[in-house]
Amino acid sequence: MKKIKIKGIRTEALKPKEFIEEKIRELKEAVEDGLAINALSGGVDSSVVTALGHRALGKQLKTYFIDNGIMRENEPRKVAAIFKGLGIPITIVDARADFFKALKGVADPEEKREAITQTFYRNVFGRLVKKSGARSLLQGTILTDVEETAAGIKRQHNVFEQLGIDPQKEFGYRILEPLVQIRKDGVRKVGRALGLPASVFNRIPFPGPALAARVIGEVTPEKIRLVRKATSITEEELGSVKAFQYMAILHEDRVTGMRSGKRRFGFQIEIRCWDSVDARIAKPTRLSWQKLESLAGRVVEEIPEVVSVTYNIGTKPPSTIEAV
Numbered sequence: 001m002k003k004i005k006i007k008g009i010r011t012e013a014l015k016p017k018e019f020i021e022e023k024i025r026e027l028k029e030a031v032e033d034g035l036a037i038n039a040l041s042g043g044v045d046s047s048v049v050t051a052l053g054h055r056a057l058g059k060q061l062k063t064y065f066i067d068n069g070i071m072r073e074n075e076p077r078k079v080a081a082i083f084k085g086l087g088i089p090i091t092i093v094d095a096r097a098d099f100f101k102a103l104k105g106v107a108d109p110e111e112k113r114e115a116i117t118q119t120f121y122r123n124v125f126g127r128l129v130k131k132s133g134a135r136s137l138l139q140g141t142i143l144t145d146v147e148e149t150a151a152g153i154k155r156q157h158n159v160f161e162q163l164g165i166d167p168q169k170e171f172g173y174r175i176l177e178p179l180v181q182i183r184k185d186g187v188r189k190v191g192r193a194l195g196l197p198a199s200v201f202n203r204i205p206f207p208g209p210a211l212a213a214r215v216i217g218e219v220t221p222e223k224i225r226l227v228r229k230a231t232s233i234t235e236e237e238l239g240s241v242k243a244f245q246y247m248a249i250l251h252e253d254r255v256t257g258m259r260s261g262k263r264r265f266g267f268q269i270e271i272r273c274w275d276s277v278d279a280r281i282a283k284p285t286r287l288s289w290q291k292l293e294s295l296a297g298r299v300v301e302e303i304p305e306v307v308s309v310t311y312n313i314g315t316k317p318p319s320t321i322e323a324v
């Protein structure tokens with residue numbers, strides 16, 4: 001394991017107001033009168049970095065939301081509207097075709113993740129970084145990301161290494177990671193102090209590979225449409241349950257069912273709902289039978305292609321939280 005040189009700040013010791021003031025000073029000093037850019041995904045870390053960065057840099061920071069086509073229902077529009085309401089303009093980049101092209105014919109979980117990472121960094125964001133003329137790039141890297149990368153659990157998170165670029169040497173770019181001393185619960189504290197709505201800083205975790213992590217086998221626009229609909233229903237039905245995370249997964253295998261009195265070979269949706277503190281270990285939430293019935297009822301009623309709904313009662317380990 002590589003040694004980490006970052007001086008972490010414990011969440012209990014974190015004073016959000018002072019932290020924000022210090023990071024504003026540091027960002028202003030680093031960017032001077034230049035231009036910085038960042039990518040907002042709607043997740044907690046990138047949302048907090050966006051709010052913090054705009055407070056420090058104002059118009060000198062340009063924020064892009066890359067619509068990869070595998071997000072939840074209306075996500076790009078919803079996230080951009082929230083930030084617009086906070087006085088932060090977001091440019092949505094339609095990259096759906098790039099991602100679906102990269103995912104075509106790919107069924108292996110790791111290859112799927114790799115296709116998404118490469119499309120994001122090399123094609124879409126890479127182009128924006130080069131075109132923008134920005135000299136600084138803001139990233140929402142947190143301490144846990146650095147630790148997990150050092151331990152070999154996570155893929156490399158450094159954007160420039162992903163681009164195959166030594167930023168300093170090639171462009172004089174610098175990468176700014178204002179959240180790198182804190183962890184997720186610290187990030188939520190900072191998000192609250194920045195005035196972000198709780199619906200942003202308290203969101204349930206959602207994976208970087210988005211709904212592609214919830215389609216078993218090849219990802220197609222049609223399969224994303226089905227799992228997206230099931231995800232909306234699941235989030236609506238389980239939103240009031242105090243669980244760590246909940247999700248719908250679209251299976252590759254189909255099963256025989258019945259629709260309008262005819263046999264139909266239809267899709268299967270698996271529901272997972274987890275109790276966990278930090279995602280390292282997790283147990284299925286003991287949902288009431290009533291809750292499960294109403295959820296399953298809505299899924300088969302609102303998605304005619306689906307004929308079967310299951311609830312996963314495995315634990316992590318040996319399962320993981322996501323299916324892919």
Ligand code: XMP
Binds near residue numbers: 205206208209319323
């Ligand atoms: P697993 O599936 O590894 O998930 O038990 C643990 C937690 O991490 C989230 N997760 C990801 N988050 N990129 C992310 O940003 C990813 O590739 C990824 N894979 C899993 C997962 O949702 C859970 O909260």
